[in-house]
Amino acid sequence: xxxxxxxxxxxxxxxxxxxxxxxxxxxxxxxxxRLLREHGSAGLSARRLGLALDCDPSTLYRYFRxxxxxxxxxxxxxxxxxxxxxxxxGSWRAxxxxxGLRIHAxxxxxxxxALVTANRVTGRPHELAADEAVLDVLRRAGFPPADxxxxxxAFIDQTLAFATLDAASLALPSAALSADDAMWRxxxxxxxxxxxxxxxxxxxxxxTRMVTSAYPTALDMLLDSAxxxxxxxxxxxx
Amino acid sequence: xxxxxxxxxxxxxxxxxxxxxxxxxxxxxxxxxRLLREHGSAGLSARRLGLALDCDPSTLYRYFRxxxxxxxxxxxxxxxxxxxxxxxxGSWRAxxxxxGLRIHAxxxxxxxxALVTANRVTGRPHELAADEAVLDVLRRAGFPPADxxxxxxAFIDQTLAFATLDAASLALPSAALSADDAMWRxxxxxxxxxxxxxxxxxxxxxxTRMVTSAYPTALDMLLDSAxxxxxxxxxxxx
DNA sequence: GCCTTATGCCAACACCATTGACCTTATACG
DNA sequence: CGTATAAGGTCAATGGTGTTGGCATAAGGC
Numbered sequence: 001x002x003x004x005x006x007x008x009x010x011x012x013x014x015x016x017x018x019x020x021x022x023x024x025x026x027x028x029x030x031x032x033x034r035l036l037r038e039h040g041s042a043g044l045s046a047r048r049l050g051l052a053l054d055c056d057p058s059t060l061y062r063y064f065r066x067x068x069x070x071x072x073x074x075x076x077x078x079x080x081x082x083x084x085x086x087x088x089x090g091s092w093r094a095x096x097x098x099x100g101l102r103i104h105a106x107x108x109x110x111x112x113x114a115l116v117t118a119n120r121v122t123g124r125p126h127e128l129a130a131d132e133a134v135l136d137v138l139r140r141a142g143f144p145p146a147d148x149x150x151x152x153x154a155f156i157d158q159t160l161a162f163a164t165l166d167a168a169s170l171a172l173p174s175a176a177l178s179a180d181d182a183m184w185r186x187x188x189x190x191x192x193x194x195x196x197x198x199x200x201x202x203x204x205x206x207x208t209r210m211v212t213s214a215y216p217t218a219l220d221m222l223l224d225s226a227x228x229x230x231x232x233x234x235x236x237x238x
Numbered sequence: 239x240x241x242x243x244x245x246x247x248x249x250x251x252x253x254x255x256x257x258x259x260x261x262x263x264x265x266x267x268x269x270x271x272r273l274l275r276e277h278g279s280a281g282l283s284a285r286r287l288g289l290a291l292d293c294d295p296s297t298l299y300r301y302f303r304x305x306x307x308x309x310x311x312x313x314x315x316x317x318x319x320x321x322x323x324x325x326x327x328g329s330w331r332a333x334x335x336x337x338g339l340r341i342h343a344x345x346x347x348x349x350x351x352a353l354v355t356a357n358r359v360t361g362r363p364h365e366l367a368a369d370e371a372v373l374d375v376l377r378r379a380g381f382p383p384a385d386x387x388x389x390x391x392a393f394i395d396q397t398l399a400f401a402t403l404d405a406a407s408l409a410l411p412s413a414a415l416s417a418d419d420a421m422w423r424x425x426x427x428x429x430x431x432x433x434x435x436x437x438x439x440x441x442x443x444x445x446t447r448m449v450t451s452a453y454p455t456a457l458d459m460l461l462d463s464a465x466x467x468x469x470x471x472x473x474x475x476x
Numbered sequence: 477g478c479c480t481t482a483t484g485c486c487a488a489c490a491c492c493a494t495t496g497a498c499c500t501t502a503t504a505c506g
Numbered sequence: 507c508g509t510a511t512a513a514g515g516t517c518a519a520t521g522g523t524g525t526t527g528g529c530a531t532a533a534g535g536c
Contacts, residue, residue, distance in 0.1 A: 119406030123425035135436035149443040161399035168357030187361040198373035205387040
């Protein structure tokens with residue numbers, strides 16, 4: 001029975017697969033990312049993954065408890081690659097801005113993977129490291145614990161929420177199945193002004209603006225508010 | 239072959255199913271919503287839906303092109319029920335706030351359904367009506383077309399993004415499969431201060447705050463910014 | 477060089493969406 | 507009022523999915 005999954009660091013015997021390739025947690029995750037990119041967000045399956053790795057699908061259950069566990073690992077890989085090589089500079093506002101944009105960019109760079117792993121709390125190492133980093137930046141900036149947690153909450157939720165939303169709009173049109181993109185041209189752009197005057201009026205502007213992300217604007221607004229709060233705190237203690 | 243889907247308004251002959259119930263598009267969508275609530279976001283399938291409606295699964299393909307088409311209909315039903323009975327009051331800021339909170343609330347009220355239909359542009363009637371309403375509120379408030387579209391974009395994306403995020407955190411714990419909620423208690427709450435001091439320090443505050451939504455705060459910040467822009471516009475033309 | 481056991485493989489199970497052919501019955505029209 | 511028509515419900519089959527129990531084998535510690 002394949003139940004007791006051996007964690008990566010405990011692995012000793014690396015028996016090669018029939019065709020000679022040696023499996024590992026990271027190799028599986030990377031291959032899954034490739035499959036997602038090539039075949040769309042619905043193109044990841046145990047069978048296809050086994051085919052790509054040239055191993056039996058059931059072998060994957062030696063590394064992950066199930067496909068759900070695998071998707072969590074994929075999500076953590078995204079966070080890890082977002083913050084790889086990053087370190088705090090000392091300017092809390094610049095740091096938070098960079099972290100937010102990096103996470104957002106990592107998701108948007110792998111839209112199909114982002115869709116699969118969206119909105120999940122993985123509790124895996126890279127996610128924990130990111131949370132710790134954001135909390136540390138805020139505390140060092142001078143925010144008391146309560147404000148730190150409140151701002152952290154808004155910051156991380158807004159980042160993940162926009163990352164998912166933007167990833168979705170990038171992933172769906174490329175998938176041949178869904179015609180969300182065509183919807184814009186076929187439905188919105190040719191609505192009669194009689195029934196939908198505002199949409200008809202705005203159609204050209206909408207077409208150019210809706211393809212960009214509103215995240216940077218929202219992020220800066222959040223940081224504005226945080227800076228104002230910090231200033232108010234400083235005045236009171238002075 | 240069940241290909242040519244007849245739209246609801248063209249239906250004439252309503253032949254009852256084997257057990258006597260008469261199908262309709264809305265009945266199917268309502269039943270799907272119930273199934274989603276009862277069996278979680280993965281519990282919606284053509285077979286189960288057929289079982290609940292006491293009809294053959296293939297019958298559904300007379301009403302929808304496929305499960306994807308059905309999920310779009312579910313999403314539009316959510317938007318429709320969010321704005322049912324709503325009308326503009328004349329105060330653009332209050333109106334936008336109400337619309338945002340209503341849509342957010344409708345998603346959060348059906349978290350499993352929200353997850354399934356999340357991040358999709360349906361192009362269906364209720365969605366079009368909501369877009370038209372938001373654009374109309376902004377234009378009547380005095381925003382020029384360009385600002386209207388920019389604010390509309392930020393507003394609608396922020397609302398949908400947070401709605402999806404919050405729905406996800408509500409839907410997942412109830413699903414017996416995923417242990418995202420347990421993750422908070424099992425992993426975050428008992429992280430050693432040696433490796434993750436900031437998380438350990440903030441754990442109690444995090445536990446109480448992370449269960450609420452950050453959307454209202456973010457929404458008010460967006461409306462603040464919009465109000466400031468409108469005021470600046472007014473000064474210039476005076 | 478042996479023994480243990482981690483780990484890859486096989487076969488099978490239960491579920492899923494989707495489709496083509498068939499049949500039945502509600503309606504439209506003569 | 508009767509009959510033709512086709513909308514729409516049903517059946518059966520196809521090829522996909524995740525997952526698991528049992529088995530075989532080779533890697534590594536001794």
